[in-house]
Amino acid sequence: xxxxxxxxxxxxxxxxxxxxxxxxxxxxxxxxxxxxxxxxxxxxxxxxxxxxxxxxxxxxxxxxxxxxxxxxxxxxxxxxxxxxxxxxxxxxxxxxxxxxxxxxxxxxxxxxxxxxxxxxxxxxxxxxxxxxxxxxxxxxxxxxxxxxxxxxxxxxxxxxxxxxxxxxxxxxxxxxxxxxxxxxxxxxxxxxxxxxxxxxxxxxxxxxxxxxxxxxxxxxxxxxxxxxxxxxxxxxxxxxxxxxxxxxxxxxxxxxxxxxxxxxxxxxxxxxxxxxxxxxxxxxxxxxxxxxxxxxx
Numbered sequence: 001x002x003x004x005x006x007x008x009x010x011x012x013x014x015x016x017x018x019x020x021x022x023x024x025x026x027x028x029x030x031x032x033x034x035x036x037x038x039x040x041x042x043x044x045x046x047x048x049x050x051x052x053x054x055x056x057x058x059x060x061x062x063x064x065x066x067x068x069x070x071x072x073x074x075x076x077x078x079x080x081x082x083x084x085x086x087x088x089x090x091x092x093x094x095x096x097x098x099x100x101x102x103x104x105x106x107x108x109x110x111x112x113x114x115x116x117x118x119x120x121x122x123x124x125x126x127x128x129x130x131x132x133x134x135x136x137x138x139x140x141x142x143x144x145x146x147x148x149x150x151x152x153x154x155x156x157x158x159x160x161x162x163x164x165x166x167x168x169x170x171x172x173x174x175x176x177x178x179x180x181x182x183x184x185x186x187x188x189x190x191x192x193x194x195x196x197x198x199x200x201x202x203x204x205x206x207x208x209x210x211x212x213x214x215x216x217x218x219x220x221x222x223x224x225x226x227x228x229x230x231x232x233x234x235x236x237x238x239x240x241x242x243x244x245x246x247x248x249x250x251x252x253x254x255x256x257x258x259x260x261x262x263x264x265x266x267x268x269x270x271x272x273x274x275x276x277x278x279x280x281x282x283x284x285x286x287x288x289x290x291x292x293x294x295x296x297x
Contacts, residue, residue, distance in 0.1 A: 005036060014054055025050040063267045070267070071114050075245040076144065078110040078221055083141035084134065087171055091130070093277065099127050102271040106135050106249065109269070110222070116247035121256050122273030128251045129159070131273070132224050133166045135249055140175050140202040144221025144246075147196075148205045149239055151227055153181045159226065160205045180206035180215070211238045219243070225250045 013020070013028040020027070026034065026046055031054075035047035088095075095103070102120055109116035122128050136146040148163075150156040160179045164172045178192040178201040189209075195201035199218030204210065220243025225236060240246055250268060290297055 005033060008032070014058060023053060025053055028054070066267050067117070070117060073115055073245050074113060075115040075247065076142070076221060077113045078139045078142045078144060078247065080107050080111075080138045081141045083171075083174075084138045087134065087137045087167070090168055090171070095130065096127065096273070096275050096277055098122075098273040098275050099131055099277075102131050102273060103134050105269070105271050106131065107138065110135065110138065110247045115245045116249065117268050118248070119250045119252065119256075119268040119270045120273065121252050121254070121270065123276065124253045125276055126253075126273040127277050128253075128273060129162050130166055132249060132251060133163055135222055135247075136163075136175065136203055136224070137167070137171065139221040139247070142221065144219050145196070145199065145202045145204065145217050145243075146222040146224060147210055147217065147220060147239060147242070148203070148224040149210055149226065149236075150205070150207055153183055153207055155226060156181050156205055156207045163203065163205065175203045176201045177203040177205060180204055180209050182207060182209050184209075208235070211235055215242065217242050220246045222247045222249065224248075227252055227254065 008029070011029050011032070015023075015025065015028070019025075025031075028050075031047040031050040033047075034043040035051060038044035038047070106116065106118060106120075109118055120128050120131060132148070139146055148156075148159055150159050156179065160177060164177060167175060167177075176195065178195045180189070180192045180196070184192065192201075192204070193215060196204045197216040197218060204217070209215070223239055223243070223246050225239075225248065236248075240248060256270070288296060
């Protein structure tokens with residue numbers, strides 16, 4: 001380190017002079033010197049603040065550039081029509097103001113002609129499923145398919161049942177949902193794969209099994225990902241690449257502070273459902289003592 005600092009040439013500072021001055025930050029070379037060779041505590045602290053600012057700015061800039069590149073890509077516009085109106089009118093409840101706002105955000109995105117990349121966050125029971133179902137119906141109304149990726153088989157089965165219930169018998173029959181998980185037998189798996197590839201099913205719910213090379217879609221228009229942080233970047237991209245720049249909707253019940261949303265999820269637009277629907281039973285959490293009762297698993 002001593003040798004490196006002694007022979008270090010001038011380094012390019014990623015910060016413009018006006019930003020560095022307004023934030024009271026050190027020059028890049030000065031920060032590198034003082035973080036390793038401080039004469040007093042105030043020097044390494046000032047250097048650390050400068051390098052932290054560099055890291056945050058570079059990350060944000062990279063995310064903004066990626067978002068701009070996505071906005072230049074063309075995607076099939078998906079405009080809500082009669083099928084969407086029929087679905088919304090047939091719901092046995094009234095959407096909350098938050099749900100209506102998020103539905104409007106999603107519809108604006110998918111009708112824009114550019115791929116949507118939106119994160120919807122809300123507590124368990126806040127009504128994210130009906131928002132996703134509305135987007136699925138809208139995409140189906142334009143002839144497109146939806147793939148919903150869940151991190152576990154339990155959640156995939158839960159989403160499958162919940163979506164069928166939310167869609168109602170008529171709409172479910174129209175979309176013909178199929179479930180694709182690793183637990184399926186050979187005959188069931190072949191049937192699900194054929195339904196996806198032929199377009200007979202406009203809603204395919206599954207786990208990592210959706211990412212297999214033999215899984216194909218006739219017209220993948222929307223990818224819905226439950227709890228995105230449970231999947232790697234390559235896994236998410238593998239599903240998106242099964243369509244021609246499909247729209248992406250991410251659902252999460254994990255609270256995401258604004259600072260994290262701006263960094264880790266900076267390439268996504270963020271919508272929040274903050275209010276639980278009226279009449280919804282309160283959410284209860286329980287500790288299951290599997291160590292004491294392993295058979296409960």
